[in-house]
Amino acid sequence: MSRRIPASATLRDRAEQAAAVLPPLLVAAERVAVTVAQGVHGRRRVGQGETFWQFRQYEPGDAASRIDWRESAKSQRLYVRETEWEAAQSVWLWRDASPSMNYTSAHYVQGAEWPTKRDRAELLLVALASLLVRGGERLTFLGSGMAPMSGRIALSRVVELIGRDQADAPSLPAFEPLPRAGQLVLIGDFLSPPDAVNSVIARFAAAGLKGHLLQVVDPAEEDLPFDGRVRFEGVEERDQVVISRVENVREDYSGRFRRHRDELGAIAATLGWTFGFHRTDRPPHLALLALCAALSADRRG
Structure with a gap:
């Protein structure tokens, strides 16, 4: 059969x-280099380098290690941090x-x-x-x-x-x-x-x-x-x-x-x-x- x-x-x-x-499809090396450089130079404001871009609600598929427990404690929901590099x-x-x-x-x-x-x-x-x-x-x-x-x-x-x-x-x-x-x-x-x-x-x-x-x-x-x-x-x-x-x-x-x-x-x-x-x-x-x-x-x- x-x-x-x-x-x-x-x-x-x-x-x-x-x-x-x-x-x-190759990721543009210039974009990654700029993002990393911003983090190395200590420009620690939202949306740059490894500084978090925003909090968003936890979704299926997210690793538990990405949960921001401090932010999550403010409400009944779980939140994760997303960096600019990840969004990019x-x-x-x-x-x-x-x-x-x-x-x-x-x-x-x-x-x-x-x-x-x-x-x-x-x-x-x-x-x-x-x-x-x-x-x-x-x-x-x-x-x-x-x-x-x-x-x-x-x-x-x-x-x-x-x-x-x-x-x-x-x-x-x-x-x-x-x-x-x-x-x-x-x-x-x-x-x-x-x-x-x-x-x-x-x-x-x-x-x-x-x-x-x-x-x-x-x-x-x-x-x-x-x-x-x-x-x-x-x-x-x-x-x-x-x-x-x-x-x-x-x-x-x-x-x-x-x-x-x-x-x-x-x-x-x-x-x-x-x-x-x-x-x-x-x-x-x-x-x-x-x-x-x-x-x-x-x-x-």
């Missing part, structure tokens, strides 16, 4: 294959799990084999997590309530948490307070109005967090390759639009799509974040390479 391979294991295998074409080497990952991410036009194009946007986003997220783990980074899944971890257990947790998302997940992440100097990687189709995207990431940026947006779209969402009379059905809003001759609106549609993408890029740049674009009919390692370059550049900066 054949043994069924868990879906999470299959996702992890494919993600690590994508990550294998790239070198491990921590990455919070998120991917859009809303219904629109389940779309693929491959069903309507003969010979096409590209995946759904959600499948590609999850592949990229886990592949990135694999590279971060190899580089000694600490990571966690945004919104999970779990503290950043390092090592293979961190990768396993990310894969596990991906499978827990509800079917009607929101298309944008909810804000949560995170340590300054940490980094966010947000992967989704970002088809929400630019103002909605801006309001979300602006709160993270205002809290001192650097971030990276990666927009993942289906080729049909950019090219609108259909002809003739087509009925388009909304995935999240459940509305319908019938266009008698799609080819007549293709140029206008493509222009609006490009403007939307440009607005997202401008929003990210204004806030000091980076923006990347990826189509599901293109090799995943290209998006992963660009994302790794953005992360490395942020560390050097």
Whole structure:
């Protein structure tokens, strides 16, 4: 009798294959050197060197040795200390799990084999997590309530948490307070109005967090390759639009799509974040390479 391979294991295998074409993400030596130097020179103020960055509530996965008993004694909760160095080497990952991410036009194009946007986003997220783990980074899944971890257990947790998302997940992440100097990687189709995207990431940026947006779209969402009379059905809003001759609106549609993408890029740049674009009919390692370059550049900066 054949043994069924868990879906999470299959996702992890494919993600690590994508990550294998790239070198491990290296932590910028300059950033570590500056942090250590600040501690050596005795500049003992919050947020530098080994001086604690902030207290945060104890979470599953934290070592008991990290509990600050003096601070914890002030309340009924346990607190741990987090240093700037730890925050600087921590990455919070998120991917859009809303219904629109389940779309693929491959069903309507003969010979096409590209995946759904959600499948590609999850592949990229886990592949990135694999590279971060190899580089000694600490990571966690945004919104999970779990503290950043390092090592293979961190990768396993990310894969596990991906499978827990509800079917009607929101298309944008909810804000949560995170340590300054940490980094966010947000992967989704970002088809929400630019103002909605801006309001979300602006709160993270205002809290001192650097971030990276990666927009993942289906080729049909950019090219609108259909002809003739087509009925388009909304995935999240459940509305319908019938266009008698799609080819007549293709140029206008493509222009609006490009403007939307440009607005997202401008929003990210204004806030000091980076923006990347990826189509599901293109090799995943290209998006992963660009994302790794953005992360490395942020560390050097």
